Amino acid sequence: MKQSRFNQKVYWVIGASSGIGKQLVISMSQLSCRLIISARNTNALDELKSQYQKNDNIEVLPIDLSSNYEQLLDSSQKAYQIHQQLDGIFLVGGISQRAAFEDMKLSTFETIMKVNFWGALHITKACLPFLKQSKDPMIVCINSVQGKMGIPDRTAYAASKHALLGFMDSLRAELYPYNIQVTSILPGYVKTDLGKNALQADGSTQGKSEDSKGGISVEKAAHDILHYASEGKSEAIIGRPREQLAVYIKRFFPALLEKIVRKKS
């Protein structure tokens, strides 16, 4: 990791209360940067701040990514005003799904799209004027290998991540003249509560932990995210070799991947 890239910078980590986002905060709190940390669970954010802050380098700003643009614009302005500086946003907040499309309430589908896609889009739009003021700005978006493929019972999740990947690809090209780095990270399985927090057909959370099938640790995920972000990568798949392989099978042998994925239903 090029640690010097993060020196004296201010980053906003959204989705910082658990899993990958929490570990990113823990890892970044050791670097010479200042952090604004956001999610809905204020207690978890306060605890993270009290455990890991050094020299007042962490500030808490609660937000709900399913809020409307005006509310997220207001939060983005507050995030900037804390230090009158914003060098990067880490868009980590997200929610998964465990339900067949046919059974799903449309409102559940919409919630997943709101949090995973619209929330990230609204924050990005609101923060662009601030990022343009930075000498070395970055947008780091935690996508998923499901931004490139779909598996059963993940229609909304895969749709939101495909939309996010296309959005970030197009934005990267638009922002090139402004030197704003746009990095999409596509994790495979990471050992977090994503499955436990996933929405069922009626919109309730699954509530039980899942076997994360030998997924990588949050420490490894955060390390790799910071590595690829500091290297200025546009896109990186992180996770076990099998998930990286799946993306290549999808690209070069799509019919084979369809067969593999069908067996998962």
Ligand SMILES: NC(=O)c1ccc[n+]([C@@H]2O[C@H](COP(=O)([O-])OP(=O)(O)OC[C@H]3O[C@@H](n4cnc5c(N)ncnc54)[C@H](OP(=O)(O)O)[C@@H]3O)[C@@H](O)[C@H]2O)c1
């Ligand atoms: N774990 C994996 O295997 C895996 C694989 C591929 C991609 N990812 C992606 O990685 C990201 C982080 O997930 P994770 O695995 O770390 O899961 P997690 O432990 O469930 O963390 C999800 C984070 O998103 C936040 N969040 C959810 N809904 C929100 C809302 N409405 N407003 C604001 N924040 C919200 C949560 O905070 P609050 O509940 O406090 O709001 C929490 O901080 C997600 O985008 C996920 O799609 C994970």
